[in-house]
Amino acid sequence: MDKPSENLAILGLQWGDEGKGKVIDLFSASFKNVVRFQGGNNAGHTVVVNGKSIALHQVPSGALHSECFLVIGSGVVLNLEVFHQELERLRMRGIEVLDRLLISSNAHLILPYYIALDNWRENYSDRIGTTGRGIGPAYEMKASRQGIRIGDLDTPKALSRISNVYKEVQLIVGKDTTLLSPEDVLQNLNSLITPLKKCIGNTQVYLHEAWQRQESILFEGAQATMLDIDHGTYPFVTSSNCSIGGLFTGTGLPPKVLDKVLGIAKAYTTRVGAGPFPSELDDSIGEQIRQIGHEFGTTTGRPRRCGWLDTVALRHSCNVSGVDGLGIMKLDVLDGLNPIGIVKDYKTKEGNRITSIPSTAYDWENIEPITEYYEGWSTPTKGITNWNDLPVQAQRYINAIAKETGVPIAYISTGPDRGDGFVPPESWLQGWLK
Numbered sequence: 001m002d003k004p005s006e007n008l009a010i011l012g013l014q015w016g017d018e019g020k021g022k023v024i025d026l027f028s029a030s031f032k033n034v035v036r037f038q039g040g041n042n043a044g045h046t047v048v049v050n051g052k053s054i055a056l057h058q059v060p061s062g063a064l065h066s067e068c069f070l071v072i073g074s075g076v077v078l079n080l081e082v083f084h085q086e087l088e089r090l091r092m093r094g095i096e097v098l099d100r101l102l103i104s105s106n107a108h109l110i111l112p113y114y115i116a117l118d119n120w121r122e123n124y125s126d127r128i129g130t131t132g133r134g135i136g137p138a139y140e141m142k143a144s145r146q147g148i149r150i151g152d153l154d155t156p157k158a159l160s161r162i163s164n165v166y167k168e169v170q171l172i173v174g175k176d177t178t179l180l181s182p183e184d185v186l187q188n189l190n191s192l193i194t195p196l197k198k199c200i201g202n203t204q205v206y207l208h209e210a211w212q213r214q215e216s217i218l219f220e221g222a223q224a225t226m227l228d229i230d231h232g233t234y235p236f237v238t239s240s241n242c243s244i245g246g247l248f249t250g251t252g253l254p255p256k257v258l259d260k261v262l263g264i265a266k267a268y269t270t271r272v273g274a275g276p277f278p279s280e281l282d283d284s285i286g287e288q289i290r291q292i293g294h295e296f297g298t299t300t301g302r303p304r305r306c307g308w309l310d311t312v313a314l315r316h317s318c319n320v321s322g323v324d325g326l327g328i329m330k331l332d333v334l335d336g337l338n339p340i341g342i343v344k345d346y347k348t349k350e351g352n353r354i355t356s357i358p359s360t361a362y363d364w365e366n367i368e369p370i371t372e373y374y375e376g377w378s379t380p381t382k383g384i385t386n387w388n389d390l391p392v393q394a395q396r397y398i399n400a401i402a403k404e405t406g407v408p409i410a411y412i413s414t415g416p417d418r419g420d421g422f423v424p425p426e427s428w429l430q431g432w433l434k
Contacts, residue, residue, distance in 0.1 A: 006214060006216045006217070006259055007211070007216060007217045007218075007219070007257055007258055007259045007260075008027070008031070008217075008218050008219070008258075008259065008260050008261075008262060008432075009218075009219040009221065009244065009247055009258055009260070009261045009262070009321075010023055010024050010027070010218065010219070010220060010221060010262045010264060010327075011221035011224070011225065011242070011243065011244065011261060011262070011263055011264065011321055011323070012221055012222075012223060012224025012225065012227075012242065012263075012264050012265075013224055013225050013226070013263040013264060013265045013313075013314055013317035013318065013321075013323070013326075014224050014225075014226055014265055014266065014269055014270070014271070014310075014313065014314070014317070015224055015226045015227055015232075015233075015269070015270065015271030015272070015275075015277075016223045016224045016227055016271070016272070017266075017270055017271075017272065017295075017297070017304060018224060018264040018265055018266050018329055019264060019266065019327075019329035019330060019413060020061075020220070020221065020222075020264045021056060021061045022329070022413065022416070022418065023262070023264055023327050023329075023411065023413070024060075024061035024062065024218065024220050025061050025062070025064055025065075025418065026418055026421075026433070027218060027429075027432055027433065028061065028062035028064070028065045028068050028218060029065045029067070029068075029433075030216065030218075030432050030433065031062065031068065031216040031217060031218040032067075032068070032069060032210070032215040032216045032217070033068070033069045033070075033071060033207070033210055033215060033216065033217045033218065034060045034061065034062030034068050034069070034070055034071070034217075034218045034220055035060065035070075035071040035072075035073060035207065035217060035218065035219050035220060035251060036058070036059075036060045036070075036071070036072050036073065036076055036220050036222065037073040037075045037076065037219060037220070037221075037246060037247050037250030037251050038073075038075040038076060038221070038222060038223075038240040038241060038242055038246040038247075038250045039076060039077070039135070039222030039223055039238065039240050039242065040058065040076065040077040040078065040079060040110060040133060040134075040135040040138065041057040041058050041079045041082045041083075041110075041133050041135075042133045042135045042222075042223070042238065054089075054090075054093065056086065057082065057086055058072070058076070058078060058079070058082065058083050058086060059083075059086050059087070059090065059097060059101075060072065060220050061220055062218065062220070063090060063095060063097050064095065066095075066100075068100065069100045069101075069102070070097055070100055070101045070102070071101075071102050071103075071104075071203050071206065071207060072101070072102070072103045072104060072107060072203070073104050073107070073203050073204075073207075073250045073251045073252075074104040074106035074107050074203060074204070074250060074251070074252065075107075075240065075241075075246060075249055075250020075251070076104070076107050076108075076250065077107065077108045077109070077110050077135060077138040077139060077142070077240075078103070078107050078108070078109055078110065078150070079109075079110040079133065079134070080109065080110075080189060080192035080193060080196075081188075081192060083192075083196075084192060084195075098195075098196070098198070098199055101199045102199060102200075102201055102203055102206055103150065103196065103199050103200050103201075103203070104150070104200075104201075104202070104203040104204070105149065105150050105151035105200050105201060105202065106149050106150070106151060106203075107149065107150050108138055108139075108141070108142045108147045108148065108149050108150075109138075109147075109148045109149065109150060109153075109189065110133070110134045110135070110138045111134070111138075111148060111162065111165060111185060112134075112179070112180050112185060113134075113137075113165055113166055113169040113179060113185075114134030114135075114136075114137035114138050114141070114169075115132065115133065115134035115137075116134075116169060116173055116177055116179060117134070117137045117169050117172060117173060118132050118133065118134045118135070118136060118137055119132050120172065120173045120177065121136075135238065135239055135240075136238075136239040137169075138239075139229075139239035139240060140239070141165060146161070146164060146165055146168070147165075148161055148162060148165070148189075150193065150200055151200075153186075153189055153190060153193055158186060159182055159183065159186050162182040162185055162186055163182040166179060166181075166182045166185075203251070203252075204251065204252030204253070207251055207252070207253055208252070208253065211253065211257050217257070219247050219251070219258070221242055221246075221247070222240075222242060223238045223240070223242040224242055224264075224317070225242065225243045225316070225317035225320055225321060226271075226313055226316075226317060227242060228240075228241055228242050228243045228246075228320070229241060230243075230245075231243050231316075231317075231320050233275050233276045233357075233361075233364065234361070235361065236273065236274055236275025236276065236361075237275075243317070243320045243321045244258075244261060244320065244321035244322060260324045260325070260428065261321055261322055261323050261324050261325075262323070262324065262325050262326075262327055262410055262411070262429070263317065263318055263321065263323035263325070263326055263327065263407070264326075264327045264329060265309070265314055265317075265326060265327070265328060265329065266293075266309070266328075266329045266330050266333075267309060267328050267329065267330050267331045267333065267334055267397075267401075268289055268293075268306065268307065268308060268309050268330070268333065268334065269306070269307045269308065269309055269310045269313070270293075270295050270304040270305060270306050270307070271304065271305050272297050272302050272304050272305070273302070276358075276361070276364035276365075277305055277307060278307075278310060278312075278343060278346060278364075278367060278368065278369040279307035279308040279309070279310040279341070279343040279369050279371070280305050280306070280307040281306055281307045281308065282305075285337070286305070286306040286307060287306075288337070289306040289333060289334075289337075290303060290304065290306045292333050293306070293330055293333040308340070308341035308342060308343055308369075308371060309341075309342050309343065309401065310343040310369070311342055311343060311344055311401065311404040311405055312343060312344070312345060312346055312355065312356065312357060313357060314401075314404075314405050315356075315404070315405050315406070316356065316357045318405055318406070318407050323407050324407070324408075324410070324428065325407065325408050325409065325410025325411070325427060325428060325429065326401065326402070326405065326407050326408070326409050326410060326411075327410055327411040327412075327413070328398060328401060328409060328411070328412050328413065329413040330413060331381050331394065331398070331412060331413065331414055332380065332381045332382040332383075332414045332415050332420075334376065334377075334381075334394075334397075335377065335378075335379075335380050335381055335382065336376065336377075336378060337376045338375065338376030338377075338378075339373035339374060339375060339376055340373065340374050340375075340376050340397060341371040341372070341373050341374075342371065342372055342373075342374065342397075342400060342401070342404065343369040343370065343371050344370055344371070344372050344404055345370040346358075346367040346368065346369060346370060347367065347368055347370055348366050348367055348368075349366055349367075349368065353370065354367065374393070374396060374397050374400060375393045375396070376393060377391035377392075377393040377394050378391075379391045381394055381414050382414055382415045382420070383414055383415050383419075383420050384414045384422070385414070385419070385420075385421065385422045386422060387412075387422065387424050387425065390412075398412065408426075408427070408428075409424055409427070410423065410424070410427045410428060410429045411423050411424075411427065411429055412424065
């Protein structure tokens, strides 16, 4: 067998919440560096080890492996208060990361003003269904060159820049909304950044040198392609590029650094918040999937909308990021369902068949799913660690996913715990697990 490639990206392919945290944690032990390159604390990666759940929002999911060096790139927007809370929760589990953590000095900070603006928009304008964490406004200020980066806190102009943001947000939300003074915000930021000073530096240089030293790198995506600001269901998307392009802009590394892309999808589909969802099951089956799959948001606790696997969206996501293999999660949630649907194409209300995702919100409203049904299985798949032990109906279902997407299956998850699942014998991921 050929030696495994050195550098791997793990990306979500649906509307987030696919189970990336488990897969990243599982493979992190084989890598020297684990890198988070975009998003903020609107992301939530849950890792379950020996029945104990750990939710990570900004700390890379390699945190549970003490030999992994953790990097937060310049494409991330960081909420320092939430970050400290997360570090404390890890300490309570006996996990220390500050001695193996590097945060980009160019990463933008999430100010309290952004959270106020985010919530104001959700209450007084068309709802997108955001997490209300200030992520969108943070990227908005970044793009308008008004944002505050970690490195800016050391400059004398930090207060004036924060004041400018304060004035702009106050004009929008109105004087009835109480905002902290710029002086208080700066003081709070400085008190929060002081314990992290030794962890702040130039992540682009570090990662480039690590690449030159041939140290292995695992790139951890947050959210997913169908939430990508450019390639998702706009405007019902997040505010960063969570497909493959965001990896390079969020780290400063060239495309040739990457060897393989593992795309993660559930054996069904979910999404949180508003927006198109052609395969949604707004019935008892959808509710059954929600309850069995514990489909409630890691970050907000909101119930997730549930539906059959949408391979039109999946094909799109695989094409955008050049996915080399699929990781299929939560197969066990479908145990006992019969039949089980796969959305293979869409059709317009006029009856025209389409095989790719629409480009506008209006076009999404004009489509219906074309669903093909497969025989379910009664034998439980939970905890299975071998392809041959899967019920033959589950094997057929998995093979149908590979056929519809044109991408081989590289990993199958059969439960929430680290040990629930397996790499199929023919997968290129064989050899990556320690």
